[in-house]
Amino acid sequence: MIAEIGLAALWLAAALAVLQMVSGAFALRSPPGQVNALAIYARPAAVVQAILAVLAFAMLLWAFATTDLSLKLVAANSHSMKPLIYKLSGTWGNHEGSMLLWVGVLAASGGLLSLFEWRLPERTMGATLAVQGFVALGFYAFLLLSSNPFERLPVPAAEGNGLNPLLQDIGLAIHPPTLYAGYVGLSVAFSLAMGALMTREVNPAFARVMRPWVLGAWVLLTLGITAGSYWAYYELGWGGWWFWDPVENASLMPWLAATALMHSVAVLAARDALRTWTIMLGVLAFSMSMLGTFLVRSGVLTSVHAFAVDPERGAFILGLLGLYIGGAFTIFALRAGAVAEGKRFAAVSREGALVLNNVMLSAILAIVLLGTLYPLLTEAFDVRVSVGPPYFNPASAIFAIPMLLVMAVGPLLRWKSDKPARLQFELALIAALVIGGIAAVSFFGQFPLLPLLGLGLAAALAVAAFLPLRGRQLGRVPVATWGMVIAHFGIAVSLFGMACEGAFSKERLAAVAPGGTEQIADFAVTLESVTPIAGPNWTAIEAQLAVREDGGAPVILTPQARTFWSPPQSTSESALLTRWDGQLYAVIGNQAEDGRWQIRVWWKPFVTFIWYGGILVALGGVLAIAGRVRVDVKRRRASVKGARRRADVEALGSSGGVPAPQPAE
Amino acid sequence: MRIRFWLWVPLALFAFFAGLAAYMLTQEKEQFVASTMIGQPLPDFALPPAFGALPGASKADFTGGKPRLLNIWASWCLPCIAEAPQLDALKAQGVEIVGIAIRDRPEDVANFLSRYGNPYSRIGSDTISEVQLAIGSSGVPETFVIDAKGLIRYQHIGDIRADDVPKLLAELEKAR
Numbered sequence: 001m002i003a004e005i006g007l008a009a010l011w012l013a014a015a016l017a018v019l020q021m022v023s024g025a026f027a028l029r030s031p032p033g034q035v036n037a038l039a040i041y042a043r044p045a046a047v048v049q050a051i052l053a054v055l056a057f058a059m060l061l062w063a064f065a066t067t068d069l070s071l072k073l074v075a076a077n078s079h080s081m082k083p084l085i086y087k088l089s090g091t092w093g094n095h096e097g098s099m100l101l102w103v104g105v106l107a108a109s110g111g112l113l114s115l116f117e118w119r120l121p122e123r124t125m126g127a128t129l130a131v132q133g134f135v136a137l138g139f140y141a142f143l144l145l146s147s148n149p150f151e152r153l154p155v156p157a158a159e160g161n162g163l164n165p166l167l168q169d170i171g172l173a174i175h176p177p178t179l180y181a182g183y184v185g186l187s188v189a190f191s192l193a194m195g196a197l198m199t200r201e202v203n204p205a206f207a208r209v210m211r212p213w214v215l216g217a218w219v220l221l222t223l224g225i226t227a228g229s230y231w232a233y234y235e236l237g238w239g240g241w242w243f244w245d246p247v248e249n250a251s252l253m254p255w256l257a258a259t260a261l262m263h264s265v266a267v268l269a270a271r272d273a274l275r276t277w278t279i280m281l282g283v284l285a286f287s288m289s290m291l292g293t294f295l296v297r298s299g300v301l302t303s304v305h306a307f308a309v310d311p312e313r314g315a316f317i318l319g320l321l322g323l324y325i326g327g328a329f330t331i332f333a334l335r336a337g338a339v340a341e342g343k344r345f346a347a348v349s350r351e352g353a354l355v356l357n358n359v360m361l362s363a364i365l366a367i368v369l370l371g372t373l374y375p376l377l378t379e380a381f382d383v384r385v386s387v388g389p390p391y392f393n394p395a396s397a398i399f400a401i402p403m404l405l406v407m408a409v410g411p412l413l414r415w416k417s418d419k420p421a422r423l424q425f426e427l428a429l430i431a432a433l434v435i436g437g438i439a440a441v442s443f444f445g446q447f448p449l450l451p452l453l454g455l456g457l458a459a460a461l462a463v464a465a466f467l468p469l470r471g472r473q474l475g476r477v478p479v480a481t482w483g484m485v486i487a488h489f490g491i492a493v494s495l496f497g498m499a500c501e502g503a504f505s506k507e508r509l510a511a512v513a514p515g516g517t518e519q520i521a522d523f524a525v526t527l528e529s530v531t532p533i534a535g536p537n538w539t540a541i542e543a544q545l546a547v548r549e550d551g552g553a554p555v556i557l558t559p560q561a562r563t564f565w566s567p568p569q570s571t572s573e574s575a576l577l578t579r580w581d582g583q584l585y586a587v588i589g590n591q592a593e594d595g596r597w598q599i600r601v602w603w604k605p606f607v608t609f610i611w612y613g614g615i616l617v618a619l620g621g622v623l624a625i626a627g628r629v630r631v632d633v634k635r636r637r638a639s640v641k642g643a644r645r646r647a648d649v650e651a652l653g654s655s656g657g658v659p660a661p662q663p664a665e
Numbered sequence: 666m667r668i669r670f671w672l673w674v675p676l677a678l679f680a681f682f683a684g685l686a687a688y689m690l691t692q693e694k695e696q697f698v699a700s701t702m703i704g705q706p707l708p709d710f711a712l713p714p715a716f717g718a719l720p721g722a723s724k725a726d727f728t729g730g731k732p733r734l735l736n737i738w739a740s741w742c743l744p745c746i747a748e749a750p751q752l753d754a755l756k757a758q759g760v761e762i763v764g765i766a767i768r769d770r771p772e773d774v775a776n777f778l779s780r781y782g783n784p785y786s787r788i789g790s791d792t793i794s795e796v797q798l799a800i801g802s803s804g805v806p807e808t809f810v811i812d813a814k815g816l817i818r819y820q821h822i823g824d825i826r827a828d829d830v831p832k833l834l835a836e837l838e839k840a841r
Contacts, residue, residue, distance in 0.1 A: 075743060161743050280675065287679075300689045314690050322683050329676035336672050373682065376689055539793075563793065 003071055003150040006059030010100075010150075013052035013107060014140035020045035020110070020133030027126020028198060035122055042129040043114040049136070050111025057091075057104040060149055064091045067160060073097060073149050075157035082160075089173040092180075095297065095313070096149035101177060102293070103139045105184040110136065113188050113213070120209050121201060128195030135187055138320045146316050171231030179224030179251055183289035185217030186258060193282030194328060202279060202339050207269035208632070210282070212625050214265055217285075218258040219621035225251050226614030237572030237587045239602050241501070241610055244392045249372040250292030253365055257285035260361040263354045271415055273342040273351055277358065283332060287325040288365075294321055300376055346417035353410030360403035367395045397450055404457050404495070405430075407488060408464035426467055433460035447503040454499030461492035479627030487620025494613025500582075500606035511596040521603035523577075523584055524548045528556075530588070530597055538564045540573070543588040543597065547577055559588045583607050702801040707735075707815050710796045712789025715764070716771040716778075722763050722789030727815045732840035734760055734833070735809040736785070737797055739767045740777035742805045744824035751825040752784035760837060764788035767797055767805055808833070812840035 023041035030036035063071050064087050067080045077094045078087055092098045110132040117125065143149065192210045196202045228251065233241040242248065261281035267274045294300075298314025345351040371387045378385050408430050412423055420427065437456035441447065465488040469477060508520045517526045528544040540562040546554035557575035564571070577584040582605040589598030702708075711723035727733055736752065738745040752762060764785040766774050774788065791797055800809065800817070810819035810833065819836040821829060 157743055157746075159741050161741070276672075284675070291682075294686070298686075298690060300686055315687075318683065318686055318690065325679050326676065326683065329679055333672040333676050337669050373685075376685060379692075380685060380688060 002059050002062050002068065003152065006056040006063075007148070007150040009052040009056040009059070010140065010144060013049045013056065013103075014137060014144060016045045016049040016052065017107075017133045017137040017140060020049060021130050021137060024126040024128070024130030024133060027123050027130070030123060030126075036126075039122070039126050042126055042133070046107075046110045046114040046129055046132065049133075050107040053104045053107035057100050060097060060100055061088060061091050063150075064088060064097075069158070069160055070152055070156035072151045072153050074160060075153060076161050079160040085170070085173060092176050093172060096143070096147045098176065098180070099139070099143055099147055100149050101180050102184055103136060103143060105181050106132075106136050106139060106187050109185055109188045109213075110191075113191075117209060119205065120195075121199070124195045124199045124201045124206065126195075127198045128191045131191040131194040132187065135191065135324055138323060142313075142316055142320060146313055169231065169235055171227060171235060175224055175227040175231055178220050178227060182217045182220030182222075182224050182258075183251075183254055183292070185213060185220060186254060186286040186289050188213040189217065189258075189261065189282045190286035190328070193279045194331065197279050197331060197335050197339070200335070200339055202268075202275040204269050204272050207265050207278065208628075211262075211265050211269055212628055214258060214262050214282075214285075215621050215625045215628070218255070218262050219618045219625070221251070221255045221258060222614060222618040222621065225255055226611050226618070229614070230611050234574050234576060234585075235571070237574045239507070239574075239585055239587070239600075239604075241498075241607065244371070244387070244389055246372050247292075247296050249368050250295050253368055253372075254285055254288040254292060256361050256365040256368070257281060257288050260358045260365075261285050263361075264358055267351050267354050268342070271343055271345065271351055273345055274355070274358075275339050275342040276336045279336060279339070280332060281358075283325075283328045287321075287328070290317075290321055290324060294318060295372070345415070348413065348420060349417050350410065350413045350415045353406050353413055356406050357403055357410060360399045360406070363399040364396045364403070367399065368392065371395070393450060397453075401453060401457065404461060404491070405434075407491070408461050411468045411484060411488070412464075426464070429467075430460045430464050433463055441503070451499040451502035454495050455503065458492050458496035458499055461495065462489060465489035465492055479630065480624045481627070483620045483622070483624030483627055485620070486623060487617045490613045490616025490618075490620055492613070493609050493616055494611075497606050497609030497611075497613060501604050501610065504605045505607075506603045507600070508602075509598070509600045511592050512599045513596045516596075518599065518601065520584075520601050522550050523601075523603065524551070525557075525584075525586070525599070525601055526554075527597060527599060530591075533560075535562070538562045541588065543586075543599065545575070545586055545599070547584060549579075557584070557586050559586045561588050561590075578608060581605060702817050703820055705817055707811060707817060708796070708799040710789075710799065712765065712791055712796060715766040715769060715788040715790035716774040718775070719783075719785060720787045722765060722787045724815060726763060726787060727811045728813070730813055731761070732810060732812045732818070732837045734762045734837070735800075735811050736762050736764050736806065737767060737800075737802050737808070738764060738806045740769050740773040742767075745777075745806045746781055748806055748824035748826075749781040749784070751827060751830050753782050754830055755825075755833065756784040758834060760834070761786050765791050765796055767791050767794055810836045810840050816840075 020042050023039055023045060026036045027039035027042065030039060060073075063074055064078055065084065067074060067078055067082075067087060069075045069080075073094060073096050077097075078090045082090070090097075092101045110129065113132070114125075114129055120128070189210055192206070192213070196206045225248075228248070229241050232243065232248075233239075261278065261284075264274045264278045264281055268278045294314065294317045297317055300314060371392050374387050375385055409423070409427065412426050434456040437459035438452055441452055441455050465485055468481065468485060506521050508518055510518050512518060512527045514527050514529055517524055519525075524547070526546040526548070528546050530541060530543050533540050533542050540560040542558050542560045545557040545559065547557055548554050555577055557577055559575040560573040562571045562573055572587050572589075575586045577586075582603060585602040585604060587600045589600060591597050707724050707727060709724050711725075712721045714721040727735070734755065738748075756762060762784050764787070766788055769790060769792075771790075774790075778785075789796070797805075801820075802809075804822070806824055808821040808825060809817055810821075812818050818840045819833075821833060825833065
């Protein structure tokens, strides 16, 4: 019954998506200044559709929580003996469930947009909702026709098939939903961009409407990528925090596009410039989200992540991609020429810096996209290649380094036009910090070039992030500006963590007999014992490592080599010792013939700063949203008050027979 | 209205990608990890019985005059239920099937066989996937053709569908 409610809700939601699309499209046919009678259904359709889609997802959650084994999806991906939290996270740990989460978020963002956004002209809003409904419809069709999550088994299974043990982790409970909400939140930016393009209403008011959506999606993407990176770091047991895996890249590309979009939207809102460019980024950001979904789902690329590989579904998504991305870029090519050019600005100006930042971000995006798709291209000619860090690291650094330098200076520049001479002190300080940082580090030894540059830049950025506050009364600085400062500082913190990890990590791989001790950095690691232990659905070999720092009291670390039996799979559970200045990372390997155990230990100085930085960046985004929304609400209240006062004045005027005073505009 | 060239660039790039992806989707792709043990002799093993009624399995059971199937399965595995009729059909053709039950309990094995039929001559119990890994199998179910000398000749990954039965019979004939 639960499953049938979910399925019925999905079909109804799909029907409402049609209504939303058609009714929204009628808004375009309304005469100026009036509302088409057929266009009024788009908003309520979007809201009810959101409720139904969320209901469908809740029903699937319920089926997983109660392990309803008559459902094919539950039987294939869950198990009655799994802890409740992983039963729930199993809902989105598979293809159908995650696609349902995808459309759920898509519908919810459409619903929120139509509930809370009343500033746009109704024609643009109608067109936006029509596009949002059109996008949703495709994904409903995909779910209902080729990936029905509510499919019943002819005979209920006796027991479920379990969940991929790599995914039985608290990281999975948080990371994919956050990332998905971010991916799909960008759909609103996409729909708004298309809506504004169709009505040619690309102006600062439109940018102010789009901005909180871009910021919100960007914050969620930032958090999702940060969490995903930490998950890969401690769960895969390889000691790295970023692998340039196609699926990681699939999450990075929308983030890069959204970062560029966020900055160009700011220019459009403040200065009415970069109109076409903002529209293109709006289309591009969500296109990257859909492209990522396609790459992950279709199996055209080989990745450790691709868990639901099915060429037929791949073809379906590719068809949707062609329809949406192809359609959007076609409309863009036809209509963007008709959008009036925005305001002009000098090369040395806030806008100029933001344009450079946008170009650099887009270049990095192109580098990542090329690297991700390159194996696909060569495989068409039967050559198998794998593109890894030796390509991605230097190629993206070529553009990342100038971008970071501009990031340090840009916020100090004035809008429209500025003179570098005005910023002599700041420029000298930034240059001194970069050079001084590199020189100071090189003094202590030979390090690879990129981490070295990273350290110098991180030092300069950390200081430069706060320079926009210089000479201002801190209490009066707008909340959104604090957001920018903190986000930029977060980039510096993260960069510092990455550079330290790259430059100063120490690694030790040794075969150790129980009782033996290995030294790494300031730590003496003693293998006390190796014992078999059992968990709820796994067995493991667990090493007891006593870690003494500078001969102090021992801390026990327990890395495990786990074996799950349903389905059978082995995972390596790393054990971490976190200090403020780094992490000790320990993994247990195989037993050698002579009874000694392979132990692998890393000391990674300041590695945690990578993720602290990510959190700071997201926090900056949250502050920016809060600041913008507060200003908007204030402005709206003031205009309501003004309207009421005018109405009062008019009422007084008509009763007293005295002509009402005209407000001086 | 001026039509500007650069506005078409994104569409052109996307069209190129879509064409490439569409072409690649139509290409056959090897989805499974093939065992590197094919052509090699079976690894040494001797597994205890998976439940009371049938003997266990060892390497020695594969050295007697005819090719056999080695079926890696488990009572908790859903595709194993799906392939049960095909295993019965193979047995009806006179094929000897030796089972290895992965991470299973005797009562579950007995329960499964009484419900879905028993095509096996013997079933070894591999409680820690030891033999499974040694033979190069990465999941359940998988079926191997073992020739009369104990050499691994063919690997079938996933459940045996109805149209796989003639293929397996042909492989068994080749291994004779």
